[in-house]
Amino acid sequence: MTQEVSKLVIVTERLLLKEITKIIESAGATGYTVVAAGGKGSRNVRSSGQPAVMDSFTNIKIEVLVADRAVALGISDEIAGRFFDNYSGITYVSEAEVLHAHTL
Amino acid sequence: MTQEVSKLVIVTERLLLKEITKIIESAGATGYTVVAAGGKGSRNVRSSGQPAVMDSFTNIKIEVLVADRAVALGISDEIAGRFFDNYSGITYVSEAEVLHAHTL
Amino acid sequence: MTQEVSKLVIVTERLLLKEITKIIESAGATGYTVVAAGGKGSRNVRSSGQPAVMDSFTNIKIEVLVADRAVALGISDEIAGRFFDNYSGITYVSEAEVLHAHTL
Numbered sequence: 001m002t003q004e005v006s007k008l009v010i011v012t013e014r015l016l017l018k019e020i021t022k023i024i025e026s027a028g029a030t031g032y033t034v035v036a037a038g039g040k041g042s043r044n045v046r047s048s049g050q051p052a053v054m055d056s057f058t059n060i061k062i063e064v065l066v067a068d069r070a071v072a073l074g075i076s077d078e079i080a081g082r083f084f085d086n087y088s089g090i091t092y093v094s095e096a097e098v099l100h101a102h103t104l
Numbered sequence: 105m106t107q108e109v110s111k112l113v114i115v116t117e118r119l120l121l122k123e124i125t126k127i128i129e130s131a132g133a134t135g136y137t138v139v140a141a142g143g144k145g146s147r148n149v150r151s152s153g154q155p156a157v158m159d160s161f162t163n164i165k166i167e168v169l170v171a172d173r174a175v176a177l178g179i180s181d182e183i184a185g186r187f188f189d190n191y192s193g194i195t196y197v198s199e200a201e202v203l204h205a206h207t208l
Numbered sequence: 209m210t211q212e213v214s215k216l217v218i219v220t221e222r223l224l225l226k227e228i229t230k231i232i233e234s235a236g237a238t239g240y241t242v243v244a245a246g247g248k249g250s251r252n253v254r255s256s257g258q259p260a261v262m263d264s265f266t267n268i269k270i271e272v273l274v275a276d277r278a279v280a281l282g283i284s285d286e287i288a289g290r291f292f293d294n295y296s297g298i299t300y301v302s303e304a305e306v307l308h309a310h311t312l
Contacts, residue, residue, distance in 0.1 A: 005196070009304075011241050021144065031145020031194070033115050033165060039270075040229065041239020041311045061241060062143075065196065073307065080308035088311050090239070092213070092273065094198065094304040096113075099177065100184035101194040103145045109300070125248065135249020135298070137219050137269060166247075169300065198302065200217075203281065204288035205298040207249045 003098045008072035010062040010079060011037060012089030017060055020079055027075045029064050031103065037061040041088065065098060111200045112176035114166040114183060115141060116193030121164055124183055131179045133168050135207065141165040145192065169202060215304045216280040218270045218287060219245060220297030225268055228287055235283045237272050239311065245269040249296065273306060 010020060017034065024032050036057035066072050076091040083089060114124060121138065128136050140161035170176050180195040187193060218228060225242065232240050244265035274280050284299040291297060 007196075007198070008307075025144070031143065033141050033143040033145075033163070035139050035141050035165065035243050036161075037241050037243050039239065039241040040233070041241075041309075057244075059241070061243065065194070076307040080310070084308055084310035090273070090309040091307040092215075092304045093307060094215070094302065096196045096198040099112075099180040099195040099197060100188055101145075102184070102188035103192050111300075111302070129248070135247065137245050137247040137249075137267070139243050139245050139269065140265075169298070200300045200302040203216075203284040203299040203301060204292055205249075206288070206292035207296050 003067060005065045005067055005096050005098050006069040006072040006093050007096045008064045008066065008075060008091065008093050010064075010076070010089065010091050011039070011059060012079070012083065013087045014058050014060045016083055016087060016089075017062075019083070020062060023078050024062070024064055024075055027071055029066050029071065029075070032062055032064045035061045041090065065096065069093070107171060107202045109169045109171055109200050109202050110173040110176040110197050112168045112170065112179060112195065112197050114168075114180070114193065114195050115143070115163060116183070116187065117191045118162050118164045120187055120191060120193075121166075123187070124166060127182050128166070128168055128179055131175055133170050133175065133179070136166055136168045139165045145194065169200065173197070211275060211306045213273045213275055213304050213306050214277040214280040214301050216272045216274065216283060216299065216301050218272075218284070218297065218299050219247070219267060220287070220291065221295045222266050222268045224291055224295060224297075225270075227291070228270060231286050232270070232272055232283055235279055237274050237279065237283065240270055240272045243269045249298065273304065277301070
């Protein structure tokens with residue numbers, strides 16, 4: 001009854017949220033989770049040299065679970081191709097197993 | 105010295121937090137982490153068609169590390185059985201390895 | 209083109225953020241992500257018996273991706289050795305695969 005899935009994680013700048021969720025939905029993913037994030041390896045840390053954490057979460061971390069790994073790779077390719085020349089970001093994938101899911 | 109664990113993740117509606125943490129503690133899990141989350145695949149995105157992210161994090165993402173995978177499955181079963189008929193939510197599990205842990 | 213990495217996760221008290229990010233950077237890790245967190249298994253839950261969640265996120269969850277697992281273990285050792293006698297915290301590691309990364 002459980003389902004092996006690929007968990008795609010995208011950490012990037014907050015202003016890209018709407019565009020990225022469009023890409024995710026266009027790829028057929030049925031859901032995603034978004035969390036506010038700070039950190040280094042992102043534009044917002046550069047000016048002060050300190051992470052813009054706790055004070056302003058200017059990044060987002062988006063998680064997408066997809067049954068087909070190729071879909072995760074496709075979403076990542078499109079996001080990186082469209083945005084990562086001009087915006088900071090990282091995408092990575094790991095394996096997970098969905099136990100229960102229900103969307104109203 | 106490290107310990108293989110199952111990491112159970114529950115993403116669901118915020119108002120269920122107290123009930124869910126009771127279930128987790130009753131199952132004998134010694135700790136969990138909670139993060140505010142938004143996203144799609146949740147009730148709050150339905151009305152506007154846009155994710156209720158950054159403006160209002162009406163979901164929570166709870167992570168529980170347990171040594172025994174069966175405990176993770178049991179927690180998931182109870183949460184899904186009690187709440188997922190009436191609330192949106194997803195539970196998934198992945199593998200991790202605890203390096204150090206200390207609770208005061 | 210993808211790269212296998214170890215994802216080190218550190219969940220601990222917020223006030224340690226600056227010290228921990230120094231340790232991460234000294235170890236040569238090029239980036240990390242920080243999220244505000246609450247939960248149990250942390251000092252802030254003890255007084256009331258309720259998790260200090262949603263009201264005050266007094267914990268942080270830090271994620272670091274490193275190509276060399278030994279670097280993850282070294283960061284974890286140093287954090288635990290310096291802080292976990294006096295502060296609550298947990299460190300764990302899992303495997304992931306970086307698809308795309310770009311830092312401006």
